[in-house]
Amino acid sequence: MSALDALEPEPAEAAALFGEGIERARAFARALAEHGEERGLIGPQEVPRLWSRHILNSAVAAPLFPAGGRVGDVGSGAGLPGIVLAIARPDVQWVLIEPMERRTIWLNEQVDALGLENVVVERTRAEESGRYEGMLDAVTARAVSALRTLIPWTAPLVRDGGELILLKGHNAPTEVDAAAKAIRKYKLSDVRVEVIGEGVVAEPTRVVRAIVR
Numbered sequence: 001m002s003a004l005d006a007l008e009p010e011p012a013e014a015a016a017l018f019g020e021g022i023e024r025a026r027a028f029a030r031a032l033a034e035h036g037e038e039r040g041l042i043g044p045q046e047v048p049r050l051w052s053r054h055i056l057n058s059a060v061a062a063p064l065f066p067a068g069g070r071v072g073d074v075g076s077g078a079g080l081p082g083i084v085l086a087i088a089r090p091d092v093q094w095v096l097i098e099p100m101e102r103r104t105i106w107l108n109e110q111v112d113a114l115g116l117e118n119v120v121v122e123r124t125r126a127e128e129s130g131r132y133e134g135m136l137d138a139v140t141a142r143a144v145s146a147l148r149t150l151i152p153w154t155a156p157l158v159r160d161g162g163e164l165i166l167l168k169g170h171n172a173p174t175e176v177d178a179a180a181k182a183i184r185k186y187k188l189s190d191v192r193v194e195v196i197g198e199g200v201v202a203e204p205t206r207v208v209r210a211i212v213r
Contacts, residue, residue: 006047009032013201015181021087024114028083029055031110039106040147041078054080057167057205058142064165064207074126074154075124076105077103082165085140086119086178093118095132097101099125124187126153134159142167145183147175147208155186158212164188165209169179172206187213 009031023207033050036042041069046054058081065085069092073082076096089213092153096119098104104123111119139154139162147166154164168175174192175185183191186209197204 002034003037003047004030004034008051009047009050010155011056011202013025013213014056014059017056017062017200018088021030021090023210024087024116025045025055025084027058027114028087028110031113032078035106036078039102041103041106044160052202054160055084056201057086057203059088059209060166060201060205061085061123061140061167064209065089065092065140066137066163068093069093070135072097072126072129072132072136072139072142072154072157074139074150074157076121077109077143079110081140082119083107083116086116087114090118094122095136097124097129097132099123126157129157132157138163138164138165140167143169143175144176147172148179151179151182151186151188155188155212160213162212163209164212165207168193168206170206172208176208183210189213 015022020081033047037044046210072095073090074080074097076098082096096107104121108123136157138159191210194207196206
């Protein structure tokens, strides 16, 4: 059986989440299923749960981002959540920040293949991406690092009054507690954990949100 044969059937809620972008989402899912493991982008067990665990888990966060804004995705990797969010929110400009060359090659391939005119891929580390310092309306990340490490990488990129919207797992509240020092240092306010997608997708997403001052 090929990797593509193992791809999880598209969940019924996918079409509603992506709207007019559903064909692009399907194309991205197929590409990731077919090439993701061989290119070191996803693990061998991920294809059978690619839609529910990864794509929809990212897509449910799409409404949180500001219309017409410019948003960074730190450690974009396989394009989760950056490519997914760019498909779901064509009205937002996305900057995918990724240090590894093989991953940026993949991201640029997907941007071209999917015709995503609202995406720029930057090969750099977040902490070295000075050109975006204080320039982004929001920054997101998914499965990159613990919050106490992630805040120093992401907060400096956000403009005054902008927002961190960080996709996290079940331990999000614990991570917030452990990041108290970084939260104070980077003057984050209204720090909270939100559960999104309940009643919409099988696996809701936890998001740490905070305002940057």
